[in-house]
Amino acid sequence: MIQASGLRKSYGGTVALDGVDLHVRQGEIFGVLGQSGAGKSTLLRCVNLLERPTAGTVTVDGQELTTLGGKELNLARRRIGMIHQHFALLSSRTVAGNVAFPLEVMGVPAAERRRRVGELLELVGLGGRGGDRPNQLSGGQKQRVGIARALAGNPSVLLSDEATSALDPATTQSILALLKRLNTELGLTILLITHEMDVVKSVCDSVAIMTGGRIEESGAIAELIRTPGSRLTREIFPLPEPAPAGSVTLTFTGDPRQPVVSEVVRKFDVGLSILGGSIEELPAGPVGRLRVALTGDDTGSALAYLRERGLLVETP
Incomplete structure (x- = not known):
């Protein structure tokens, strides 16, 4: 749905995307994950050509946007909704007026605008609040208005620029749950910019980790978890580094109740000490990471057995 190739963006002598x-x-x-200054927001704004790349191409839903300009680009942008970090609501307008604004720009007739606004406010959980002003809303409610506005033109792609970073943890989870529901019910493709690993763990199917204007690692989370040396795995499951000599790090997916560890102890008569680890419930399913120390005469066969059972086995 979104394909960016060789994107570069420079501001004078500063390279934001490389x-x-x-x-x-x-x-x-x-999800695009990275700290402040990594280039995440610049990348997002290049996807809908609010920032035109210095070099490279952007294709959304089969249409190369970097070749477009003027009216053609404006029409293409209607298929791309955008949610902003600080809501970007018009204080002079009501909630309904904010949601209706893009429909007015598109020239949608008034009766159709009213119908569509009513549908959208119900969809985001704000039915009956259309007459309120933004200053009467909580932060989470303001972001719901922003989401409704972003959906006004029936987009196929939704861009979210740190949409939860100004919200408290409970409100963040409610907004993420709403985005996940919209993704499922409307089939929306969502590109989500964040600096928070908890956001990635809550809703993302895939992730790119950015540093210094470059993507360091990218792919489906379920695949990255099984990739040796994955930075994503290290950040989701932080363990003391460097790993002690003789230790083994095991990463596993699927049902954590499967007795793989106890099986290997019995089968190969080895000792196993758990040095640390945890289990996380990710959108792809439960994932665990353990650091263990194995002792005994047949540890090599024990590790081979764990690999056969689908565990990622890493040694220092």
């Missing part, structure tokens, strides 16, 4: 490639599949929630 050869970024991005592939977002239709219908997924794709």
Whole structure:
């Protein structure tokens, strides 16, 4: 649904994006994770051409946006909704007026606008609040208005620029749950910018980790978890580094109740000490990471057995 190739963006002598490639599949929630200054927001704004790349191409839903300008680009942008970090609501308008604004720009007749606004406010949980002003709303409610406005033109892609960073944890989870529901019910492809790992763990199917204008690691979370040396795995499951000599790090997916560890102890008569680890419930399912110390005469066969059972086995 979104394909960026060789994206570069420079501001004078400052390089914000340095050869970024991005592939977002239709219908997924794709997170771009990185600290402030990594280039995340610049990348997002290049996807809908609010920032025109210095070099490279952007294709959304089969249409190469970097070749467009003027009216053609404006029409293409209607298929791309955008949610802002600080809501960007018009204080002079009511909630309904804010949601209706893009429909007015599109020239939608008044009766149709009213119908559509009513549907959208119900969809985001704000039915009956259309006459309120933004200053009467909580932060989470303001963001729901922003989401409704972003959906006004029936987009196929939704861009979210740190949409939860100004919200408290409970409100963040409610907004993420809403985005996940919209993704499922409307088939929306969502590109989500964040600096919070908890956001990625809550809703993302795939992720790209950015540092210094480059993508360091990218792919489906379920695949990255099984990739040796994955930075994503290290950040989701932080363990003391460097790993002690003789220790083994095990990463596993699926039902954590499967007695794989006890099986290997019995089968190969080895000792196993758990040095640390945890289990996380991710959108792809439960994932665990353990650091263990194995002792005994047949540890090599024990590790081979764990690999056969689908565990990722890493040694220092």
